[in-house]
Amino acid sequence: MSRTCKGLFADSPDDKFYVKDFERRAVAPKDVDIDIKFAGICSSDLHVKKSEWGPTDYEVCPGHEIAGIVRAVGSEVTKFKVGDRVGVGCMVDSCRTCECCKNGDEQLCQNGMVQTYNDRLRYDHHPDKGAKTYGGYSTGIVVDEAFVVTIPDSIELDKAAPLLCCGITTFSPLYHYGLKKGQHFAVAGLGGLGHMSVKFALAIGAKVTVLSRGTAKRDDAFKLGAHDYVDVKDPEAMKAAAASIDFILDTISAKHDLTSYLSLLRYDGKLIMVGASPEPLDLVVFTIIMGRKTIAGSPIGGIAETQKMLDFCGEHGVAPEIEVISADYVDEAYERVHSADVRYRFVIDIANTLK
Template identity: 75%
Template sequence: MGRKAAGLFVKGPEGPFERKEFERRAVSAKDVDIDIKYAGICASDMHTATNDWRGSDYSELGICPGHEIAGVVRAVGSEVTKFKVGDRVGVGCMVDSCRTCEDCQEGNEQLCGKGNVPTYNGRYKFDHHPDKGAKTYGGYSTNIVVDEAFVLRIPDNLTLDKAAPLLCCGITTFSPLYHYGLKKGQHFAVAGLGGLGHMAVKFALAIGAKVTVLSRGTAKREDARKLGAHDYVDVTNKKEMRRARRSIHFILDTISAKHDLNAYLRLLKNDGKLIIVGGAPDPLPLQAFSLIGGRKIVGGSPIGGIAETQTMLDFCGEHNVYPDIELISADYVHEAYKRLESADVRYRFVIDASSLEREIVFPAVKL
């Protein structure tokens, strides 16, 4: 038998959250048993909880979101070699993959040809896993058991509360910069300044790039300055957009709403790159000649693999890079989701998992 845990669950698209006690699986030979200290709140948590993406599985206990997890190792299985009791660790968006396909063998478990197993709202499906068929429950909880192959080491100089969001918003922005090769001295721009965008600014500055923030209106101009950005362009201002034309080497697009890619492509130098990480639900207009004329590239990027995620964490430790967070207790999650939906957060909510140790009675309100 495994040990008891307490977590936040939703049983339907309208909520509300409920605190439930449940049992994690027993620790197998390759498993790491983690006391969760902090769990970040990602926009994908909200979209999954409310079934916005039409893939939510409310069966059994419901959905316990959370894939930005930071904690401390409580116990390890008999064959674990990478971690020991007391280590500071993290868990990100996935907890298993097939491990045999070409992508997995190359360290790209996030691109697993048979589909990786998400940290929540998924099921273990591979024969090698001791809990095959069981549902996955995420980080809005007091503890979790994860195969050591999907556990990350958190550098000692990063506090766990600020390290937690790095396991999703950190790697989501670091991976494209790393994979597509942002270089020191290049002009980098991020489209959108939210949870992802503010991390992109910090990573690009640490790499040594000139950094510009592209955003609608002027509301975030001061935020961009405080983060250290060298320039700010209001994309609704034609004069500012003309000024920025053909000046940028690399744009990271974090916008999750419909927008005109062609307007951003006009800002790129020849051979420039526009890489999309924002999950816009509708098709984005793209004209062929926006690419052809300047030999420009449009690409996409999900999260990174395990090795790349560890590289990101080590980079953050070396360069003292971490997200701006608002620490909350578990009973604030409904309000946090409302604020997240209206972009009222600078820039990541993080749940203190110790607040789950006590009873919580949520009002019968819709998410």
């Protein structure tokens, strides 16, 4: 039978969050029922609440950085048992039949992954086809075991939550595009994504540089362990860094001068974009032609890659910098995220504060 959970909901772009009881579906044979302990706040949550990334299907309960404990499992579940520490990220289903899904890239599903919230379960194989998805700002969630991952014991649950989005978003391109020990890595932008990429690159054994406008984040960069910092507004600093970097991860989600960042790459260098600018970016094509450079993009990773990321974090002691907040602070947290006033991820203490 279904169970009643509490969730944080919004009914319009400017609506404040309110607490409401709602029903999670009954546990089907392949389902995992999770008591949510912590949920991270991603900047994409703000965009969805504001209906800025296409029309939002209100009422909406955001949250796709979910960490919790297994409460119950379906009769055919083989991967998990009651009491396991688990996570759920940005997707809860995919077609499972296309080339991407079969290759473990469910995030690239050619028929469309089903997002953890603000979406509809649309595939015939799902027992709750047609139902709307509600996210992790809630006390519980029921998810097919194929879209649940194990959180290693060495990672605290509150710090594990952001790994399900900002962690995999930065790990996936470093892993897929082959950042190697000893290479010179740089991140453009030092926010939630940027700070995780610094940690991953250091764990891989790369030399790490932070690229940022101005000097406001210089001290933070070195506290995170970066070896160097370049103020991209300083012409002399940019000239000194030219043609010196092997791999740039671009996390900037606003319009910026892409060509100037490409000029920092060595020949055969790579610039991988994970930040999504709402405006087109200008590119001087000769910047990539004459250095045989690569520019590419990357979303989140697939389920197997997400598990690989969590295992890597557990083994290397990689975890995000977080600020744990109560459920009644979420509206204020959204304002602070909008103002970039967070170092570097808000995490809601769901279990103790969503009442």
